[in-house]
Amino acid sequence: xxxxxxxxxxxxxxxxxxxxxxxxxxxxxxxxxxxxxxxxxxxxxxxxxxxxxxxxxxxxxxxxxxxxxxxxxxxxxxxxxxxxxxxxxxxxxxxxxxxxxxxxxxxxxxxxxxxxxxxxxxxxxxxxxxxxxxxxxxxxxxxxxxxxxxxxxxxxxxxxxxxxxxxxxxxxxxxxxxxxxxxxxxxxxxxxxxxxxxxxxxxxxxxxxxxxxxxxxxxxxxxxxxxxxxxxxxxxxxxxxxxxxxxxxxxxxxxxxxxxxxxxxxxxxxxxxxxxxxxxxxxxxxxxxxxx
Numbered sequence: 115x116x117x118x119x120x121x122x123x124x125x126x127x128x129x130x131x132x133x134x135x136x137x138x139x140x141x142x143x144x145x146x147x148x149x150x151x152x153x154x155x156x157x158x159x160x161x162x163x164x165x166x167x168x169x170x171x172x173x174x175x176x177x178x179x180x181x182x183x184x185x186x187x188x189x190x191x192x193x194x195x196x197x198x199x200x201x202x203x204x205x206x207x208x209x210x211x212x213x214x215x216x217x218x219x220x221x222x223x224x225x226x227x228x229x230x231x232x233x234x235x236x237x238x239x240x241x242x243x244x245x246x247x248x249x250x251x252x253x254x255x256x257x258x259x260x261x262x263x264x265x266x267x268x269x270x271x272x273x274x275x276x277x278x279x280x281x282x283x284x285x286x287x288x289x290x291x292x293x294x295x296x297x298x299x300x301x302x303x304x305x306x307x308x309x310x311x312x313x314x315x316x317x318x319x320x321x322x323x324x325x326x327x328x329x330x331x332x333x334x335x336x337x338x339x340x341x342x343x344x345x346x347x348x349x350x351x352x353x354x355x356x357x358x359x360x361x362x363x364x365x366x367x368x369x370x371x372x373x374x375x376x377x378x379x380x381x382x383x384x385x386x387x388x389x390x391x392x393x394x395x396x397x398x399x400x401x402x403x404x405x406x
Contacts, residue, residue, distance in 0.1 A: 136174040139181070146178070147185040151275050154178050154192050154217075159206060159238070160328070160336040167338075171209035172216060179220040189281060191225045191274060192217045196260075196288065196347055198228055204341045223281040225274055227267075230288035230347060233366060233373065234264030240370055243302045243310075244377040251312045251343075252320050255296035258346040260288035266356065266363045273359045286353040291365050295343070301367055306377040317344065 121129050134141040136156065146152050156178070158170045175192065182190045192214060197204070200211035217224040233239045239261065242248055267287050274280045303309055315323070321337040328336050356363050388396070 136170070136177065139177055142177050143181045143184065146181045146187060149185075149187050151189040151191065152178070152182050152187050153271065153275075154190070157193075157195070157210075159339060160333045161338075162332060167205045167209040171206075171213045175213040176216050176220065179217045179224065183221045189225070189275060189278070190217070190221050190223065191227060191271065193271070194226055194228045196228050196230045196286065197342075197345060202345070204345060205338050206342060207345070225280050225282065226284040227271065227274065228284070228286045228350070228353070229267045230260045230262040230286075232264045232267060233261055233370065235373060237264065237373070240298075240302060240374050243299050244306050244374040248299070248310050249313055250320065250323075251295075251314050252317060252340045253343045254314050255294065255299060255312065255343075257295045257343050258292055259295065259298075260290075260292050260347050260349075261298065261366045262287055262289045263364050263366070263369050266361060269361055270356060270359050273361065280354075284350065284353045285358075286350055286355055287363075288347070288349065288355070289363050289365055291367075292347070293366065298366065301370060302374060305371055305374055307379065308377070317341075 118131075121131065123129055132145050134145045136142070154175060156170060156174050158165065158167070161167055179190065179192075194214050195207065195210045197207045198210035198214055200208050200215065202208045202211065214226050217226070231239055270285065270287050274285065299310065299312070317340065320340050324335045324337045324340055327334040
């Protein structure tokens with residue numbers, strides 16, 4: 115029900131929902147057996163009392179890949195994550211990396227796609243930075259990343275799906291510029307005309323607090339998410355990128371306004387127009403930012 119608005123995203127009959135359960139193999143087989151292309155977009159950034167990272171990322175991927183192989187589906191595209199590595203200290207990244215290996219063992223033609231941190235409508239990236247709960251931080255927000263527009267990722271997935279030459283390949287999809295989380299938070303503050311006050315907590319203390327919050331209610335923030343804030347975005351030099359698909363990704367600074375403008379205070383719209391002096395100062399500020 116939470117996603118039923120997607121039904122009108124296509125023409126009548128183009129978007130059809132099917133109920134499935136990752137622990138119910140027949141329901142998975144029923145979902146894929148008439149398909150030409152299967153995308154595995156199943157993933158969770160946090161665990162619950164019913165599902166661990168291994169359940170969601172590894173076991174679900176195994177069952178989906180087995181169903182794809184059983185019914186001889188033409189294409190299987192495993193949407194993974196940046197920094198996916200089975201040896202990572204992050205459980206999220208480790209299980210994503212293990213899922214990639216398992217998918218290739220079961221269905222060797224699997225195409226692996228590793229998007230960077232994605233932003234767009236309903237994201238959990240810009241909205242968290244712009245929201246009122248953006249208070250406690252880790253690593254002084256120095257995590258380096260290459261955020262990518264979800265629209266660019268969607269265009270890339272479409273291109274990959276309709277190009278059989280991409281079967282068995284690995285793609286890393288990331289934005290054109292590297293930013294620290296602190297830099298992005300500063301951009302967000304500038305767009306919403308607010309200054310968020312951040313309290314940086316030591317890693318172990320923050321993880322203890324997160325464990326308590328995770329136990330009481332979810333999703334809030336998980337201990338593994340804090341671990342990931344200490345891991346910079348690393349690029350696999352052997353993987354293909356947007357360039358191989360003929361796509362030029364956009365930078366987050368050019369796109370974020372449309373997604374977080376509603377976080378501005380209503381009082382802002384009652385302000386008088388900028389004076390000439392304020393306009394000059396803004397142009398000077400923007401010029402400095404471009405030089406940086």
